[in-house]
Amino acid sequence: MDGVKPLKVAVLGCGSVGSQVVRLLREQAGDLTARVGAPVELVGVAVRRLEVTREVEVPEHLLTTDAHALVTREDVDLVVEVIGGIEPARGLILAALESGASVVTANKALLAEDGPTLFEAAAKAGRDLYYEAAVAGAIPILRPLRESLAGDRVTRVLGIVNGTTNFILDKMDTTGAGFSESLTEAQDLGYAEADPTADVEGFDAAAKAAILASLAFHTRVTASDVHREGITEVSAADVASAADMGCVVKLLAICELREGPDGEEAVSARVHPAMIPASHPLASVREAYNAVFVESEAAGQLMFYGPGAGGAPTASAVLGDLVTIARNRLAGARGAGESAYTQRPVLPMGETRTRYHVAAAVDDKAGVLAAVAQAFAEHGVSIQTVRQEGRGDDATLVVVSHEASDAQLAATVTHLQGMDIVREVTSVMRVEGGHE
Amino acid sequence: MDGVKPLKVAVLGCGSVGSQVVRLLREQAGDLTARVGAPVELVGVAVRRLEVTREVEVPEHLLTTDAHALVTREDVDLVVEVIGGIEPARGLILAALESGASVVTANKALLAEDGPTLFEAAAKAGRDLYYEAAVAGAIPILRPLRESLAGDRVTRVLGIVNGTTNFILDKMDTTGAGFSESLTEAQDLGYAEADPTADVEGFDAAAKAAILASLAFHTRVTASDVHREGITEVSAADVASAADMGCVVKLLAICELREGPDGEEAVSARVHPAMIPASHPLASVREAYNAVFVESEAAGQLMFYGPGAGGAPTASAVLGDLVTIARNRLAGARGAGESAYTQRPVLPMGETRTRYHVAAAVDDKAGVLAAVAQAFAEHGVSIQTVRQEGRGDDATLVVVSHEASDAQLAATVTHLQGMDIVREVTSVMRVEGGHE
Numbered sequence: 056m057d058g059v060k061p062l063k064v065a066v067l068g069c070g071s072v073g074s075q076v077v078r079l080l081r082e083q084a085g086d087l088t089a090r091v092g093a094p095v096e097l098v099g100v101a102v103r104r105l106e107v108t109r110e111v112e113v114p115e116h117l118l119t120t121d122a123h124a125l126v127t128r129e130d131v132d133l134v135v136e137v138i139g140g141i142e143p144a145r146g147l148i149l150a151a152l153e154s155g156a157s158v159v160t161a162n163k164a165l166l167a168e169d170g171p172t173l174f175e176a177a178a179k180a181g182r183d184l185y186y187e188a189a190v191a192g193a194i195p196i197l198r199p200l201r202e203s204l205a206g207d208r209v210t211r212v213l214g215i216v217n218g219t220t221n222f223i224l225d226k227m228d229t230t231g232a233g234f235s236e237s238l239t240e241a242q243d244l245g246y247a248e249a250d251p252t253a254d255v256e257g258f259d260a261a262a263k264a265a266i267l268a269s270l271a272f273h274t275r276v277t278a279s280d281v282h283r284e285g286i287t288e289v290s291a292a293d294v295a296s297a298a299d300m301g302c303v304v305k306l307l308a309i310c311e312l313r314e315g316p317d318g319e320e321a322v323s324a325r326v327h328p329a330m331i332p333a334s335h336p337l338a339s340v341r342e343a344y345n346a347v348f349v350e351s352e353a354a355g356q357l358m359f360y361g362p363g364a365g366g367a368p369t370a371s372a373v374l375g376d377l378v379t380i381a382r383n384r385l386a387g388a389r390g391a392g393e394s395a396y397t398q399r400p401v402l403p404m405g406e407t408r409t410r411y412h413v414a415a416a417v418d419d420k421a422g423v424l425a426a427v428a429q430a431f432a433e434h435g436v437s438i439q440t441v442r443q444e445g446r447g448d449d450a451t452l453v454v455v456s457h458e459a460s461d462a463q464l465a466a467t468v469t470h471l472q473g474m475d476i477v478r479e480v481t482s483v484m485r486v487e488g489g490h491e
Numbered sequence: 492m493d494g495v496k497p498l499k500v501a502v503l504g505c506g507s508v509g510s511q512v513v514r515l516l517r518e519q520a521g522d523l524t525a526r527v528g529a530p531v532e533l534v535g536v537a538v539r540r541l542e543v544t545r546e547v548e549v550p551e552h553l554l555t556t557d558a559h560a561l562v563t564r565e566d567v568d569l570v571v572e573v574i575g576g577i578e579p580a581r582g583l584i585l586a587a588l589e590s591g592a593s594v595v596t597a598n599k600a601l602l603a604e605d606g607p608t609l610f611e612a613a614a615k616a617g618r619d620l621y622y623e624a625a626v627a628g629a630i631p632i633l634r635p636l637r638e639s640l641a642g643d644r645v646t647r648v649l650g651i652v653n654g655t656t657n658f659i660l661d662k663m664d665t666t667g668a669g670f671s672e673s674l675t676e677a678q679d680l681g682y683a684e685a686d687p688t689a690d691v692e693g694f695d696a697a698a699k700a701a702i703l704a705s706l707a708f709h710t711r712v713t714a715s716d717v718h719r720e721g722i723t724e725v726s727a728a729d730v731a732s733a734a735d736m737g738c739v740v741k742l743l744a745i746c747e748l749r750e751g752p753d754g755e756e757a758v759s760a761r762v763h764p765a766m767i768p769a770s771h772p773l774a775s776v777r778e779a780y781n782a783v784f785v786e787s788e789a790a791g792q793l794m795f796y797g798p799g800a801g802g803a804p805t806a807s808a809v810l811g812d813l814v815t816i817a818r819n820r821l822a823g824a825r826g827a828g829e830s831a832y833t834q835r836p837v838l839p840m841g842e843t844r845t846r847y848h849v850a851a852a853v854d855d856k857a858g859v860l861a862a863v864a865q866a867f868a869e870h871g872v873s874i875q876t877v878r879q880e881g882r883g884d885d886a887t888l889v890v891v892s893h894e895a896s897d898a899q900l901a902a903t904v905t906h907l908q909g910m911d912i913v914r915e916v917t918s919v920m921r922v923e924g925g926h927e
Contacts, residue, residue, distance in 0.1 A: 079642060079789060089709070089832040090641050187639060193790035195631070195639035203623060203631035205526050206515060206810020273525070336796060339775050353515060353807035354629035354797065360772060361793035371789035374642020388824030391815075396525040 061094040062381045065131045065156075067101045067122050067147055068138040072161060072188070074111040075370035076135055083374070091381040099125045110366065126151035132384055135373055136160040137188075141168060148173060152180040157384065159376040161188035161369055167262035167278035170269065174393040183383055183390050185376035190263045191216050191345040193368030194361040195375070200270045200349070201391060208352040209271040213331075213487060214308040216263040218343035218363045219254035220286050222246045224294070224304050224328070225341050233291045246343050256285035257306065257326040264308035267347070268324040271310055274399040282325035282404035289328050293482045296414050296453065299444075302330040303338045307487055313402060321400045323407040330412055331488035338488075348488075405462035410439070410489070412455050414482040415471055419450035423476050427452055430474065434467040435459060455486060497530040498817045501567045501592075503537045503558050503583055504574040508597060508624070510547040511806035512571055519810070527817040535561045546802070562587035568820055571809055572596040573624075577604060584609060588616040593820065595812040597624035597805055603698035603714035606705065610829040619819055619826050621812035626699045627652050627781040629804030630797040631811070636706045636785070637827060644788040645707040649923065650744040652699040654779035654799045655690035656722050658682045660730070660740050660764070661777050669727045682779050692721035693742065693762040700744035703783070704760040707746055710835040718761035718840035725764050729918045732850050732889065735880075738766040739774045743923055749838060757836045759843040766848055767924035774924075784924075841898035846875070846925070848891050850918040851907055853879075855886035859912050863888055866910065870903040871895065891922060 064080065066073055080087070080097045087095045100113050101122035119125055126134050126147050134151040136158060138144045144165050148158050153176065160166070166173065166189055177184035187197045191214065200209065215221050219241060226237040238255065241247035253259045261281040268276040286306050297304045307329050315321030331338055336358045340346040345363025350356055362368040383390055417423045424441060431438050437457040444451045456464060471477050500516065502509055516523070516533045523531045536549050537558035555561055562570050562583050570587040572594060574580045580601050584594050589612065596602070602609065602625055613620035623633045627650065636645065651657050655677060662673040674691065677683035689695045697717040704712040722742050733740045743765050751757030767774055772794045776782040781799025786792055798804040819826055853859045860877060867874050873893040880887045892900060907913050 075789065083642065083644065086644065086709075087642065090827075090830060194793060195635040198634065198639050199631040202815055203634050203811040204807065205814035206519065206523065207807040208519065208522065273522075336775070339772070351807065353511065353803040353810070355801075355804050357630060357795075357797035359793075359795055362791045365791075367789040368791050371640065371643040371787065374789070375639040378641035379638055382827050383824070386824040388819070388822040391526075391818050394526060 059093040061096040062091065062132045062384060063096050063098045063130050064133045064135060064377065065099045065101070065125045065128070066097065066135045066137065067126070068136070069100050069102045069109055069113060070137070071110065071366035072137040072369045072373070073100070074109050075366040076137065076373050077113055078111040079370055079374050087378065090378055092385050093381070095381060098131060101125050122147055123150060126156060127154040131156050133377060133380055134158050135377065136162060137373065139164065141165055145169060149176050152176045152182050152184070155180065155182065157183040157380045159373050159380065160184070160186050161373060162186070163189040163259070163262040163266060167265040170266070170277070171275060178392050181389060183380045185380060185390070187376050188369045188372035190266050191347055192361070192363040192365060193371045194345055194347065194359050194363065196347045196359045197270055199359065200267070204349070204351055204354065207354050209349060210312045210352060211350040212267050212271050212310040212347060213337060214263065214267060214347040215305055215337055215340050215345055216308045216347065216363060217254055217260040217306060218345055219247045219251065220260070220306040221340065221345070222343040223255070224286060224289065224306065227289070227291060227294045228298070228303055231291060231295070234287060234289055255287055257283045260306060260308045260326040264310055264324050264326050267308060268310035268322055269393070269395070272312055272322050272399055273394050273397045274322060275395045276322060276324050276401055280324055280401040282327070284327035286328050290482070293484055296412070296482050297330045300330065300412065300455070301333050303333055304328055304330055304484065305337060309487060313408065315400060315402060316406060319400065321402045323402045325404060325407065327485060329485045329487040335488040405460060407461050408458045409461050409464065410456050410458050410486040411464045412482065412484045412486050413468060413471065413480065414451055414453045415480045416478040417450050417452050418476045418478065419447050424452060426474065426476055427454065427471065430470045431456065431467050434463045434470065436463050436467050451481065495529040497532040498527065498568045498820060499532050499534045499566050500569045500571060500813065501535045501537070501561045501564070502533065502571045502573065503562065504572070505536050505538045505545055505549060506573070507546065507802035508573040508805045508809070509536070510545050511802040512573065512809050513549055514547045515806055515810050523814065526814055528821050529817070531817060534567060537561050558583050559586060562592060563590040567592050569813060569816055570594050571813065572598060573809065575600065577601055581605060585612050588612045588618050588620070591616065591618065593619040593816045595809050595816065596620070596622050597809060598622070599625040599695070599698040599702060603701040606702070606713070607711060614828050617825060619816045621816060621826070623812050624805045624808035626702050627783055628797065628799040628801060629807045630781060630783065630795050630799065632783045632795045633706055635795065636703070640785070640787055640790065643790050645785060646748045646788060647786040648703050648707050648746040648783060649773060650699065650703060650783040651741055651773055651776050651781050652744045652783065652799060653690055653696045653742060654781055655683045655687065656696070656742040657776065657781070658779040659691070660722060660725065660742060663725070663727060663730045664734070664739055667727060667731070670723060670725055691723055693719045696742060696744045696762040700746055700760050700762050703744060704746035704758055705829070705831070708748055708758050708835055709830050709833045710758060711831045712758060712760050712837055716760055716837040718763070720763035722764050726918070729920055732848070732918050733766045736766065736848065736891070737769050739769055740764055740766055740920065741773060745923060749844065751836060751838060752842060755836065757838045759838045761840060761843065763921060765921045765923040771924040841896060843897050844894045845897050845900065846892050846894050846922040847900045848918065848920045848922050849904060849907065849916065850887055850889045851916045852914040853886050853888050854912045854914065855883050860888065862910065862912055863890065863907065866906045867892065867903050870899045870906065872899050872903050887917065
């Protein structure tokens with residue numbers, strides 16, 4: 056590659072992902088040169104403090120605390136942003152694009168909150184903005200959605216996109232433990248942070264759902280469009296009830312193409328715990344692994360599986376984007392930008408059609424089943440199965456509905472809670488992964 | 492898109508894949524225009540005979556029997572080759588590239604036999620040649636290997652890339668039936684052809700292994716480099732023996748980066764039935780589904796799952812390539828071509844390191860286990876586990892070895908077969924999906 060101008064890369068952030076990006080850039084230099092067609096040169100790493108111990112040794116002369124000066128350097132071709140959070144990441148990405156650099160980012164929160172601003176800035180600058188690492192870590196899912204399925208019509212995306220919650224739910228499933236106990240174990244093993252809110256309340260998964268829905272349906276969905284429920288209310292009884300039905304409980308990011316109230320095509324984007332059949336490919340995704348299940352008109356059912364987090368896996372995704380952008384720059388081209396040409400409305404959760412699993416402790420007497428069934432019917436909800444478990448004081452009715460609007464289902468549950476013969480509604484959970 | 496010149500597409504072949512390509516091109520015209528940035532216009536479909544009933548109606552004026560004239564038409568930008576086989580497909584692809592068209596092909600046999608000729612022709616013409624549909628149907632696997640993992644170092648690819656054999660082995664596993672019976676069922680259900688040789692003898696999988704190994708390791712591997720064993724010798728006893736070990740039998744395409752005899756980096760590419768642990772993600776790939784499991788240095792373990800065949804799924808992969816090429820053409824650019832910069836040697840099977848599962852009916856007397864263990868030791872093969880099952884006339888020794896060269900393992904089996912105390916070697920199978 057003598058005589059070919061090197062592509063100069065700046066990295067923002069040198070935490071667990073950034074340090075692995077730096078390591079791979081240095082260790083794989085020969086391969087990267089061959090794959091890109093030009094040397095890839097690391098010219099700077101912006102950090103908050105110069106004097107800290109890092110996972111990977113970074114030559115001192117590359118370190119700087121002036122991120123803005125680094126991204127606006129005239130010779131920088133490519134900026135890798137792995138700081139995370141909204142600011143200063145957004146300002147730095149915009150400054151980098153404006154001064155002519157292309158950008159790779161792993162910043163799901165920023166993309167989900169303000170993606171369009173970034174996409175417009177990239178389009179205006181004629182530069183690439185790639186972010187495979189923002190969803191499901193190392194798993195190639197955005198590129199397949201954006202490119203491999205570009206000639207198909209994606210109708211549904213179901214994702215296990217948060218490793219912490221999958222670890223917790225998997226523990227609950229395999230050990231029978233409750234949520235708190237399983238969370239503590241996840242924290243002890245480093246799978247959950249001391250403040251686990253972003254994970255267990257579904258914020259992290261909701262950001263990823265917004266990104267997936269936008270790409271899958273060529274429309275704009277932001278984090279605030281995504282209905283969000285976490286897993287803190289999932290009980291050992293819910294998990295046991297799922298097992299009785301041949302199901303497991305997973306926190307799912309669900310993006311669907313649905314018919315809106317006026318017959319128009321609309322998008323449903325939501326994150327909530329749900330029961331899925333044990334035979335569903337997503338059911339066997341264990342521990343902290345991630346997987347994204349995609350349904351499309353022609354391809355049918357696809358699944359993408361792998362590690363959803365971690366320094367090295369996330370860095371692998373970053374480097375893949377970096378090589379693509381580097382090739383594009385050498386060719387004087389630009390990858391396909393974001394397209395939001397369909398401008399589909401996002402359905403409110405109440406209008407989203409789902410199925411419910413409801414377990415209720417009831418009086419054990421004749422006519423209870425009929426009365427409960429009548430409550431479902433009054434709200435226009437059709438029942439798929441109903442079974443009574445236990446007798447006497449342990450009598451429980453378990454109902455699985457057909458698809459109905461979430462509002463109808465929620466109203467049915469409220470109705471049940473007010474009935475004399477219903478002592479307690481013990482478990483309410485949506486059921487996904489089947490077909491109606 | 493008024494005023495933007497349409498991209499003109501010619502399709503070669505109108506069988507189950509070609510007719511779905513034609514259908515999608517017409518049904519998704521609006522979406523394709525938005526995604527490409529220009530209209531995509533179908534200008535001709537080459538068929539062998541004009542008067543046949545097709546799955547999809549094709550306007551008569553588009554049909555032609557003169558494929559060569561179609562691909563060399565000056566206004567054709569893109570040729571989709573879904574005829575299959577070596578000739579006339581190769582000649583038509585070369586003619587298309589030479590006359591300035593880019594090409595999408597699903598032709599695994601041609602790529603595995605003579606890929607380099609096609610890649611060189613594409614490079615010389617400055618045109619794109621994409622072939623996602625050639626391996627594992629609709630599953631995006633080539634693009635992830637080529638692009639998403641371009642900054643990583645792939646060390647192993649394990650693929651279930653033939654749906655027919657997976658269906659048969661899955662039947663054998665779930666019903667206990669033998670090979671012939673399961674093959675007949677596969678034929679009755681349309682999962683196997685009347686002449687099933689290409690599938691059950693592993694030719695189809697070997698072609699795909701060659702393509703996967705070439706892309707994963709940036710080297711040239713052709714079908715003749717791939718060691719190939721089919722599933723016709725897999726018995727109900729083998730499958731039962733696997734189940735006893737907590738394993739299932741799968742026909743795997745295995746591509747590995749291995750140390751060669753002189754310490755150099757070499758490639759192993761092979762197709763054979765193997766036992767894999769039931770906990771391995773590939774073990775749960777049922778019926779005619781395909782999946783490719785990828786191990787890389789930074790990303791760790793990834794899996795890609797979906798339908799490996801069928802008209803519509805394969806057409807989905809073809810259309811994805813078509814959109815990418817169309818965007819490249821509009822941008823005046825070309826996608827990354829094939830790279831074979833590593834030029835790694837391909838190891839002969841005898842030098843490939845594997846593990847063996849061996850079951851042998853033996854005399855039930857003291858010293859048998861020691862004698863069998865000694866036979867393994869004489870060939871330098873270390874034993875992981877050995878257990879005796881049954882007593883008297885039913886006494887069977889089951890041995891699982893550690894990794895050794897395939898030649899050492901084969902010699903050990905020959906040795907066992909010659910021992911007086913060994914009445915019969917009842918099952919020999921390689922064991923994959925673990926780590927040493």
